[in-house]
Amino acid sequence: MSVIDKIHxxxxxxxxxxxxxxxxxxSNFEYDMQHCIKCKGCYWVxxxxxxxxxxxxxxxxxxxxxxxxYGAFGKMRIGLHLLNGELEWSDHLLELIYxxxxxxxxxxxxKRNLDLETGLTLEALRVKAVQDGAGPMPGQKKVIANxxxxxxxxxxxxxxxxxxxxxxxxxxxxxxxxFPGCLSSYQxxxxxxxxxxxxxxxxxxxxxxxxxxxxxxVAFSVGDIAAAREIAMKNVEKMRNTGAKTLVVSCAECYRMxxxxxxxxxxxxxxxxxxxxxxxxxxxxxxxxxxxxxLRNPVNLQITYHDSCGVSRLCDDxxxxxxxxxxxxxxxxGLTRRRGRQGLYQITRELLENIPGLxxxxxxxTRENALCCAGGRGTSFDFxxxxxxxxxxxxxxxxxxxxxxxxxxxPWCVSNFDSVKPEEDPFEIADIAQILLKAAGQEGGxx
Amino acid sequence: xxxQKDAYEIIRTIVGDSNITDDPADCIGYRSGPxxxxxxxxxxxxxxxxxxAIVMPDTTEQIQQIMKVCARYGVPxxxxxxGFYGPRSHPHVDxxxxxxxxxxxxxxxxxxxxxxxxxxxxxxxxxQQICMExxxxxxxxxxxxxxxxxxxxxxxxxxxxxxRIGLPQRRILGLEMVMPDGEIxxxxxLSDGEDPFWGEGxxxxxxxxxxxxxxxxxxxGICTKMAIKTLPFQPVTxxxxxxxxxxxxxxxxxxxxxxxxxxxxxxxIQKAHIELGNxxxxxxxxxxxLFWRAIAKAEDKEDFWRIWLKxxxxxxxxxxxxxxxxxxxxxxxxxxYDYRVLSDIMEELGGIERRTKPSxxxxxxxxxxxGMWLMTGSYVSVDYIMDSxxxxxxxxxxxxxxxxxxxxxxxxxxxDLGWFQGCEMGHLGYFEFLMYWDQREDTxxxxxxxxxxxxxxxxxxxxxSLLSAHQPMMLTGPKYGPNYHEWILKLxxxxxxxxxxxxxxxxxxxxxxxxxPWMKEVCTWDPxxxxxxxxxxxxx
Ligand SMILES: Cc1cc2nc3c(=O)[nH]c(=O)nc-3n(C[C@H](O)[C@H](O)[C@H](O)COP(=O)(O)OP(=O)(O)OC[C@H]3O[C@@H](n4cnc5c(N)ncnc54)[C@H](O)[C@@H]3O)c2cc1C
Ligand code: SF4
Numbered sequence: 001m002s003v004i005d006k007i008h009x010x011x012x013x014x015x016x017x018x019x020x021x022x023x024x025x026x027s028n029f030e031y032d033m034q035h036c037i038k039c040k041g042c043y044w045v046x047x048x049x050x051x052x053x054x055x056x057x058x059x060x061x062x063x064x065x066x067x068x069x070y071g072a073f074g075k076m077r078i079g080l081h082l083l084n085g086e087l088e089w090s091d092h093l094l095e096l097i098y099x100x101x102x103x104x105x106x107x108x109x110x111k112r113n114l115d116l117e118t119g120l121t122l123e124a125l126r127v128k129a130v131q132d133g134a135g136p137m138p139g140q141k142k143v144i145a146n147x148x149x150x151x152x153x154x155x156x157x158x159x160x161x162x163x164x165x166x167x168x169x170x171x172x173x174x175x176x177x178x179f180p181g182c183l184s185s186y187q188x189x190x191x192x193x194x195x196x197x198x199x200x201x202x203x204x205x206x207x208x209x210x211x212x213x214x215x216x217x218v219a220f221s222v223g224d225i226a227a228a229r230e231i232a233m234k235n236v237e238k239m240r241n242t243g244a245k246t247l248v249v250s251c252a253e254c255y256r257m258x259x260x261x262x263x264x265x266x267x268x269x270x271x272x273x274x275x276x277x278x279x280x281x282x283x284x285x286x287x288x289x290x291x292x293x294x295l296r297n298p299v300n301l302q303i304t305y306h307d308s309c310g311v312s313r314l315c316d317d318x319x320x321x322x323x324x325x326x327x328x329x330x331x332x333x334g335l336t337r338r339r340g341r342q343g344l345y346q347i348t349r350e351l352l353e354n355i356p357g358l359x360x361x362x363x364x365x366t367r368e369n370a371l372c373c374a375g376g377r378g379t380s381f382d383f384x385x386x387x388x389x390x391x392x393x394x395x396x397x398x399x400x401x402x403x404x405x406x407x408x409x410x411p412w413c414v415s416n417f418d419s420v421k422p423e424e425d426p427f428e429i430a431d432i433a434q435i436l437l438k439a440a441g442q443e444g445g446x447x
Numbered sequence: 448x449x450x451q452k453d454a455y456e457i458i459r460t461i462v463g464d465s466n467i468t469d470d471p472a473d474c475i476g477y478r479s480g481p482x483x484x485x486x487x488x489x490x491x492x493x494x495x496x497x498x499x500a501i502v503m504p505d506t507t508e509q510i511q512q513i514m515k516v517c518a519r520y521g522v523p524x525x526x527x528x529x530g531f532y533g534p535r536s537h538p539h540v541d542x543x544x545x546x547x548x549x550x551x552x553x554x555x556x557x558x559x560x561x562x563x564x565x566x567x568x569x570x571x572x573x574x575q576q577i578c579m580e581x582x583x584x585x586x587x588x589x590x591x592x593x594x595x596x597x598x599x600x601x602x603x604x605x606x607x608x609x610x611r612i613g614l615p616q617r618r619i620l621g622l623e624m625v626m627p628d629g630e631i632x633x634x635x636x637l638s639d640g641e642d643p644f645w646g647e648g649x650x651x652x653x654x655x656x657x658x659x660x661x662x663x664x665x666x667x668g669i670c671t672k673m674a675i676k677t678l679p680f681q682p683v684t685x686x687x688x689x690x691x692x693x694x695x696x697x698x699x700x701x702x703x704x705x706x707x708x709x710x711x712x713x714x715x716i717q718k719a720h721i722e723l724g725n726x727x728x729x730x731x732x733x734x735x736x737l738f739w740r741a742i743a744k745a746e747d748k749e750d751f752w753r754i755w756l757k758x759x760x761x762x763x764x765x766x767x768x769x770x771x772x773x774x775x776x777x778x779x780x781x782x783x784y785d786y787r788v789l790s791d792i793m794e795e796l797g798g799i800e801r802r803t804k805p806s807x808x809x810x811x812x813x814x815x816x817x818g819m820w821l822m823t824g825s826y827v828s829v830d831y832i833m834d835s836x837x838x839x840x841x842x843x844x845x846x847x848x849x850x851x852x853x854x855x856x857x858x859x860x861x862x863d864l865g866w867f868q869g870c871e872m873g874h875l876g877y878f879e880f881l882m883y884w885d886q887r888e889d890t891x892x893x894x895x896x897x898x899x900x901x902x903x904x905x906x907x908x909x910x911x912s913l914l915s916a917h918q919p920m921m922l923t924g925p926k927y928g929p930n931y932h933e934w935i936l937k938l939x940x941x942x943x944x945x946x947x948x949x950x951x952x953x954x955x956x957x958x959x960x961x962x963x964p965w966m967k968e969v970c971t972w973d974p975x976x977x978x979x980x981x982x983x984x985x986x987x
Contacts, residue, residue, distance in 0.1 A: 014885055014887050014888055015887070031824075033482075034481045034482055034486075034886070035481075035482040035486070035820070035824045035886075036482045036483070037482045037483040037484070037486070037531075037817060037820055038482070038483050038529075038530050038531055039531060039591060039593055039816075039817040040529060040531070040593050041593065041815075041817055044570070044572070044593055046687075046691050046694050047571075047572035047592040047593065047812055047813045047815070048572075048687040048689075048694040048695060048696055048812055048813050049687045049694065050572035050573055050575075050576050050592070050812065051576060052573055052576045052577045052580075053552070053554050053569070053573055053577070056570075056573055065465070066503060066547075066549060066550065067468060067473050067476060067477075067501060067503070067547075068473075068476045068477050068501075068530065068547070069468075069470075069472055069473040069475070069476025069477070070476075071476075073476075074473075074475075074476025074477070075476070076482075077475050077476055077477075077478050078472055078475050078476055080481070081475050087471060087472060087475060090470075090471075090472065092470045092472055092473075093472040096472055096473075096476075108691050109691075111691070111692060112691045112692045112694075112815070112817075113692070113815050113817035113818040113820070113821065114817055114818070114820055114821060115747055115748060115821065327752070327885075328748070328752065328822065328823045328824065328858065328885045329748060329823070329824045329885060329887075330748050330749045330752055331748075331749065332749075334747075334749050335747075337747055339691065339692055340690075340691065341690065343690070345690065367690060368690060368691045369691075
């Protein structure tokens with residue numbers, strides 16, 4: 001008998017309760033919701049990095065609307081009332097739950113001190129909204145219907161591969177699959193092109209997924225687990241059938257889906273997917289380290305870098321967990337908490353800082369403290385005001401660094417920033433693949 | 448239940464549609480507990496109610512107007528800066544209005560004269576960064592860098608950094624309050640002009656009434672602006688480093704350093720505090736509980752318990768480490784000189800220096816009290832004592848013995864003495880007694896222990912800081928003063944005759960004892976049948 005069990009038996013009578021990291025049952029997070037202390041670590045930038053009066057907040061939703069109910073601490077309390085059947089769904093409640101890009105700022109903030117599963121609780125709240133017939137939001141429903149009907153979020157009947165150009169080499173069969181995602185396939189085609197050319201330049205042969213379709217990010221993020229699981233199963237199966245060892249993505253949302261949320265949906269570990277998921281940042285970094293990718297071409301630009309959430313605080317490997325909670329809230333068996341430590345912070349900067357002529361000017365909110373642009377996870381379809389608000393706020397911060405270009409690692413961020421940037425503003429938005437490609441000696445995209 | 452409709456509509460016109468709400472989900476977002484300070488305690492369960500509405504003003508004028516509407520329509524309200532203070536910053540009566548002050552974000556610094564002027568929405572980490580950039584620092588309350596400096600200084604204001612100016616009220620300079628009738632009261636030099644530099648002004652110094660020892664928890668109006676004294680630091684701004692959760696401030700090596708010394712016994716720790724204070728060396732001196740060290744070492748909650756449960760009463764008793772922050776305020780030479788003075792003192796006392804990291808993890812800009820919840824999930828500081836060193840230690844020992852009787856439900860802490868630090872350059876000893884439990888246990892013992900500590904203080908003639916609003920005032924008042932309670936009630940009557948502002952504070956803990964059957968057995972004093980506050984706020 002462990003010491004804890006002994007003391008527990010002799011002197012305390014805390015009941016043991018089952019606990020799983022399963023967002024399909026909100027009650028798994030009852031303990032977390034009961035133990036939120038309103039420290040607002042989920043709202044403020046990590047205090048050690050607090051820059052002062054400006055740029056002090058990292059939660060886009062609660063910056064947009066300032067009542068506590070828009071912050072994670074408010075939603076934890078609301079979640080308990082929903083769980084206990086003490087609150088009815090309403091339009092306003094749906095706004096509180098859905099006007100949120102689930103960017104993970106709250107999760108890393110909370111895990112700075114307390115290890116509450118804030119991020120999963122917010123996901124579970126959306127699943128409950130769908131289970132109760134209240135969610136998702138109308139625009140998001142339409143997107144899910146589009147995916148069902150056409151395999152892409154736009155409902156487009158055109159080929160997904162119209163982004164390809166003659167100069168891009170795609171293999172019939174290769175060890176690597178490149179998965180561009182809907183946004184780069186249909187709208188931001190230059191990003192898919194830059195990524196593919198960068199892979200070519202890096203000497204990485206790649207193929208495309210047969211019958212490629214959407215990754216299902218919106219379906220998953222808004223709580224439609226059934227739809228998301230179906231997509232996950234199909235995509236993972238298709239990928240496994242290719243026999244390729246690596247899947248490369250250029251979209252931070254796709255990255256998070258494949259690396260974290262597919263395993264979550266399929267109740268497996270990331271390591272058991274059967275292939276490795278890499279963002280183009282990782283693929284390029286590997287190639288650069290192995291000497292296959294040269295970044296010697298000068299890029300005479302002052303840039304600032306926006307850490308997209310999917311490649312930073314949201315991308316720790318997934319591991320299913322089932323256990324029991326007992327003594328003082330401890331759980332058995334132990335669990336390695338996902339605190340966002342696997343974020344691609346360092347390698348991204350290593351690449352950028354090694355490009356001759358390029359000067360990286362960091363924003364005050366960087367890495368795990370970055371302010372999400374709020375364009376992703378289904379937010380922009382129903383809360384475009386929130387997406388525009390956060391992107392504008394972030395753009396202001398980016399421009400105040402004195403940089404000429406804001407570089408990011410996700411087409412959703414690029415698209416959201418583009419949509420709020422005044423046309424006459426010479427400040428540019430670029431994807432990291434475009435910058436790396438330029439450093440590799442090839443023009444691609446607008447930069 | 449929302450607040451009165453007419454009052455709501457008028458307040459809406461004052462602040463605009465987007466700054467007021469009575470939506471049920473928004474109100475739940477502002478509920479007290481179930482987590483947070485005093486979580487799961489009887490006080491939280493019995494005394495707090497969901498707010499009826501929330502308003503977010505952003506000017507003093509708006510606050511004045513709101514308070515006048517509340518007075519006219521009989522709407523009770525609670526000032527709320529960040530809301531971290533658990534049930535104490537949440538409504539205790541139905542249909543109350545929370546006046547959320549987060550949009551009051553005014554900030555000015557006068558670097559030359561070492562003070563800042565802040566509004567209640569500004570938090571400590573923001574202030575500390577700007578102060579450090581100007582070669583100054585403020586005392587970030589141990590409650591955390593995320594608390595409002597105004598709210599913290601109205602009620603508390605301690606951390607190891609209070610070594611130089613320990614009494615928080617001495618750091619409050621000119622101040623602006625909106626009184627319950629909506630009129631403005633300016634204190635200190637603000638009472639006679641625009642310069643907030645002096646804490647003392649014309650007429651009596653009202654800071655004593657405003658906060659007494661540990662404040663009146665927002666029941667005497669709303670502070671809208673406060674000038675706060677900053678302390679001279681040194682010129683290098685410490686840089687942040689690391690990725691969450693392992694972040695810290697990198698300290699400039701030849702100007703700022705934490706030093707740890709192992710001391711032979713508790714007595715030598717006391718002497719170290721006194722001698723270092725006499726020599727006017729350092730910026731902080733403290734002895735922290737051993738379990739805080741275990742928190743710092745642990746990877747997670749489970750790891751904490753693995754580490755902590757290896758301790759014994761003996762090992763805890765023998766944990767005699769004193770931490771000193773040395774600051775080269777004026778120069779590297781002064782830093783070196785102070786280090787040599789410190790080393791001489793420690794050598795005489797038998798202290799042995801341990802290795803430390805050249806960084807600050809917790810006190811300077813972070814003060815992450817949030818980490819304390821990791822152990823058990825529930826927490827409260829049951830008393831803070833500021834007294835002579837010897838008296839503060841004596842009181843600490845009594846606490847430890849009383850606490851043992853209430854374990855469980857309190858967590859097994861192997862008779863740890865709590866947190867001790869030196870204040871006012873060695874002239875005062877500060878002891879903070881902390882208790883931790885799991886709110887899923889039967890918490891009656893937690894409630895009882897809390898009140899028993901007051902009784903213990905009275906019995907042994909100890910001074911207690913949590914005198915009025917935090918404890919049953921009908922217990923403590925007659926014993927301290929002997930008419931402390933009468934004075935407080937007269938003040939309340941004078942400034943807030945209808946008890947609109949956070950009712951029924953300062954009698955809320957008395958009310959809690961009255962309403963809670965499990966408190967009967969500890970209620971050995973003689974409270975009045977009917978507590979003296981307006982009938983309209985009594986739970987029928
Ligand atoms: C875990 C923990 C540890 C702590 N340790 C320490 C410590 O070591 N040192 C220390 O100094 N403090 C400590 N405290 C106290 C803590 O610092 C207080 O929570 C803080 O002082 C209040 O700031 P807030 O922003 O949370 O205020 P709130 O929670 O918003 O309010 C606190 C009280 O003040 C009233 N109030 C708020 N704003 C105003 C205003 N503008 N005018 C009038 N009344 C107002 C509220 O009604 C409420 O009663 C600790 C608290 C906790 C929870
Ligand atoms: S950081 Fe965690 S505990 Fe703190 S307020 Fe946010 S959700 Fe609650």
